[in-house]
Amino acid sequence: MLSGVRSLCKGWSVRGMSLSPRQINRWPSNESSEPPTDSPRVLITGAICFPAQYGKENVILSDIRRPPTEVYNMGPFVYADVLDYKNLRELVVNNRITWLNCLRLFVPSTIGAFGPSSPRDPAPDLCIQRPRTIYGVSKVHAELMGEYLHHKYGLDFRCLRYPGVVSAHTKPGGGTTDYAVQIFHDALSTGHHECYLRSNTRLPTMHISDCHRATIEFMQAPESQLSLRTYNIAAMSFTPEEVVEEIRKHLPHLRVTYNPDTIRQxxxxxxxxxxxxxxxRQDWGWKPAYGLSELVTDMLASIPEKNNNARFLPSGTPTPPGMRSDGGA
Known part of the structure; x- marks a missing residue:
């Protein structure tokens, strides 16, 4: 899941600041010291999402942890602790972050913000939540704090509740919805997956590309269009059984066993x-691009394991150089 606070700010630029370790000066010396006016300078904390349409040099990624190589290579990266107000002010000034006068704050939420007393099919935006995990409790707390700051001080707070998110480039971390990532790695590496949920456990899920696009579209939506501060977003909802059948259209020999884990189930x-x-969908035009079949096709084509074991490649996929068609080196 996406984690951390992503903040976007509007309308500030500063001249004549001296360089510091927290300043990233990427502007050519023969140009004006002002950043281009046609593209905002964006600070993203948590270093997960990357709004590519703004240009690599205009997006400052940050975190309190050492970033993975792929994140570090996306563009400028700085250390930032959202609890350190002085540090954040320095980052905003020295890196000429824009979108500041009317602060726009985005905090991601999750399917985990709902609990057993919530409506399940479907879950509306506004309902009883009462989650029973500390993860869910913390997300509900963030939602309510944002709502309070919006109504009390006019903060442009925005929040999306994400379903399970599937990405070929992020390893599963053992979360409840992560079987939907692990199954692709197993399908391509060993041809066998042991699922920790029952075969008929239906959960909302989304492709990472839709997740990123929804976040950007939501942040760009005029505030006047928003009837809520926290929205559900959806793409598809499937069971382990259904995703297995879709994968078998590409890898017919995939074998799956079920061994439900009590806690995650x-x-x-x-x-x-x-x-x-x-x-x-009504307020800011959200519409997903990926359904189950598109998600499966993309995951099987994108996961690195496809280069490690040719026996489980989808039919018609070229065998990587130096590897026999039976999977031997």
């Missing part, structure tokens, strides 16, 4: 079966 059974994202 209990969590999954307390979460929504489907998200109602009708408000996101």
């Amino acid at each position: 209990t969590i999954a059974d307390s979460w929504p079966v489907r998200f109602d994202d009708s408000n996101a």
Whole structure:
């Protein structure tokens, strides 16, 4: 899941600042010291999402942890602790972050913000939540704090509740929805997957590309179009059984066994079966691009394991150089 606070600010630039370790000066020396006016300078904390349309040099990624190589190579990266106000002010000034006068704050939420007493099929934007995990409790706290700051001080707070997110470039971390990532790695590396959820456990899921696009479109939507501060977004909802059948259209020999884990199964059974994202679709035009078949095709084509074991490649995929068609070196 996406984590951390992503903040976007509007309308400030500063001349004549001296260089410091927290300043990234990427402007050519023969040009004006002002950043281009047609593209904002964006500070992203958590270093996960990258709004590519603004240009690599205009997006400053930050985190309190050492970034993975792929994140570090995306563009400028700085250390930033969102609890350190002085540090954040220095970053904004020295890196000429724009979108500041009317602060726009985005905090990602999750399917985990719902609990067993919430409506499950579908879960609406506004309902009883009462999650039973500390992860979910912390997300509900963030949602409510944002709502409070919006109503009390006019903060342009925005929040999306993401379903399970599937990406070929992020290893599964053991979360409840991560079987939907691990199964692709297993399908391409060994041809066997042991699922820790029951075969009929239905959960909302989304491709990472839709996740990124939804975030950017939501942040760009005029505030006047928003009827809510926190929205559900949805793309598809499937069971392990259904994703297995879709994968078998490409890899017919995939073998799957089921060994439900009590803790993760209990969590999954307390979460929504489907998200109602009708408000996101109506207010700011949200529409997913990936369904189950598109997700499966993309994952099988993109996961690195496809280069390690040719026996499980989808039919018609060229065998990598130096590897026999039977998987031997």
